[in-house]
Amino acid sequence: MKTPPLYELYEQSVQSPETHINWLVDMYHQLNGKYPVHLREDFCGTFAMSCAWVKRNRKNTAIGLDLDPKPIAYGKKIHLSKLTVDQKKRIQILRKNAISITRPKADVILAGNFSFYIFKQRKVLVDYMKKCRASLKPKGFLFLEMAGGPGMIAEMRERRRIRPDDESPITYEKPFIYVWDQQSFDPITHDAKYAIHFKLGSREIKNAFTYDWRLWTLPEVRDAMTDAGFRKVVIFWETEHKGQGTGEYVPSEVGDNAFSWIAYAVGIA
């Protein structure tokens, strides 16, 4: 039995590009009263979001940035190849540091799945944000996906059974097991180590992906965005937790003390 590429398993386990794009577009529309057109997807990996973006509307354009050629090559083979000629013209994927000023100016810069936690020093984080601001149109969004709460720092594992969706390229007998492994957390530095393992039948793929992050807090990120020159910072917080996500995010000044949460810090240029 052939093992599916790790990116296939990753995408099926942790990504839902259409849902995330709906949220992002709704949030942008709520605050700006119009729809975003040009997306920059930072840390884009296999750039599934950028592909979903150009498919969503014939005016939409996207640029994706990632340093690693491997996920980019996978995205080209699996996602880009399925786009129409017109959609392909509206997407550009670059092997490039996200700490960059890019043109044309974007309506939205998105960093999904907590990817900016890779930056451990505040100076570097603020530099990233400044370059993002310089790459955004007036009122453009820097949209950072964040996670936190005690449930994100406890040393524990979360197991989920994943049933790949109908569009999935996975040919493996379904479903498979995804394991999110929270390996260590340092309360002084907020350095946190995580890993993703997969289990396909009796076969285990340990440490398929590993992360060495700084678990930034919302107030830290809000202050950093302000220091980077964003006019306004809005936190989109999920309406109700009770152990289950509702998928409804609203601008909030106070949040409930959820065991674990995902929220969006939006800097408005």
Ligand SMILES: C[S@@+](CC[C@H](N)C(=O)[O-])C[C@H]1O[C@@H](n2cnc3c(N)ncnc32)[C@H](O)[C@@H]1O
């Ligand atoms: C956690 S993956 C995120 C993939 C995808 N965006 C998602 O939401 O699931 C992080 C990606 O960031 C890339 N990366 C790390 N540092 C980077 C940097 N400074 N600039 C651009 N990409 C970077 C890695 O190569 C990796 O593909």
